[in-house]
Amino acid sequence: MIKLRTTIVLYIIVIILVYLFLPWKGIFFIFITLLLFTHLVYSALSICSNLYVKSRCKGNNSEKKIALTFDDGPDAEITSEILGLLDQYNAKATFFCTGKSIEKNRELLKDIDKRGHAIGNHTYSHSYGKNMFSAKRLKDDIQNNQDLIYETIGKKVKLFRPPFGVTNPPIAKAIKNFNFIVIGWSLRSFDTIHKPEQVIQKVIKKVKPGDIILFHDNRLNTIEILKTVLEFLQSKNYGMVRVDELLNIAAYE
Numbered sequence: 419m420i421k422l423r424t425t426i427v428l429y430i431i432v433i434i435l436v437y438l439f440l441p442w443k444g445i446f447f448i449f450i451t452l453l454l455f456t457h458l459v460y461s462a463l464s465i466c467s468n469l470y471v472k473s474r475c476k477g478n479n480s481e482k483k484i485a486l487t488f489d490d491g492p493d494a495e496i497t498s499e500i501l502g503l504l505d506q507y508n509a510k511a512t513f514f515c516t517g518k519s520i521e522k523n524r525e526l527l528k529d530i531d532k533r534g535h536a537i538g539n540h541t542y543s544h545s546y547g548k549n550m551f552s553a554k555r556l557k558d559d560i561q562n563n564q565d566l567i568y569e570t571i572g573k574k575v576k577l578f579r580p581p582f583g584v585t586n587p588p589i590a591k592a593i594k595n596f597n598f599i600v601i602g603w604s605l606r607s608f609d610t611i612h613k614p615e616q617v618i619q620k621v622i623k624k625v626k627p628g629d630i631i632l633f634h635d636n637r638l639n640t641i642e643i644l645k646t647v648l649e650f651l652q653s654k655n656y657g658m659v660r661v662d663e664l665l666n667i668a669a670y671e
């Protein structure tokens with residue numbers, strides 16, 4: 419993992435070398451600055467870049483196991499259906515829940531926990547907006563969800579996934595004292611954008627042992643997608659486990 423500080427130091431060294439030894443300094447300066455800027459933006463949008471925050475994106479590929487993860491719920495209708503399907507296929511999963519959804523579905527959160535699935539923190543509001551550059555506001559938002567989950571299921575969550583998978587220095591600062599393990603993904607289903615058939619084909623084609631797969635349990639499409647994906651995974655003898663089991667970590671304090 420190359421840290422942000424290392425990246426900035428490398429940038430400064432390259433700029434000094436350019437200044438000392440190269441002709442057309444202006445052009446090189448603009449080129450290198452653009453390169454740095456692109457790298458910083460790409461890393462902010464790609465949770466597995468590990469530039470701002472260390473995250474876990476994949477499990478061991480020596481065992482035929484994958485982790486299904488669901489973001490943005492719980493949703494009264496969709497999450498309930500998904501829980502039924504998971505039971506039917508003897509699959510365990512991980513739900514990264516938002517506080518605003520939990521407020522409306524506290525019994526459902528208890529049900530997720532009782533059925534043996536893992537629960538992770540996905541912030542209270544799921545809104546970067548004005549929070550984006552304020553570590554204090556982000557921290558409060560995450561703490562509110564942490565408190566709500568604790569009040570509801572009596573467990574102190576250790577798994578965290580930032581909304582949209584976006585990371586940056588304020589987010590890194592906000593989560594510093596939570597003792598979280600940040601969870602990314604190795605296979606993004608794009609169930610929020612693409613048609614069910616496209617999502618199914620993508621997942622079936624790309625899935626590999628050790629994958630952490632990203633779905634959303636606040637989209638009706640996910641139910642249809644999941645039915646086929648579960649059928650496929652079962653036919654290929656994949657174990658469908660919680661992300662904490664896949665990574666051999668603890669989901670709660």
Ligand SMILES: [Zn+2]
Nearest residue numbers: 489490581582
């Ligand atoms: Zn989300």
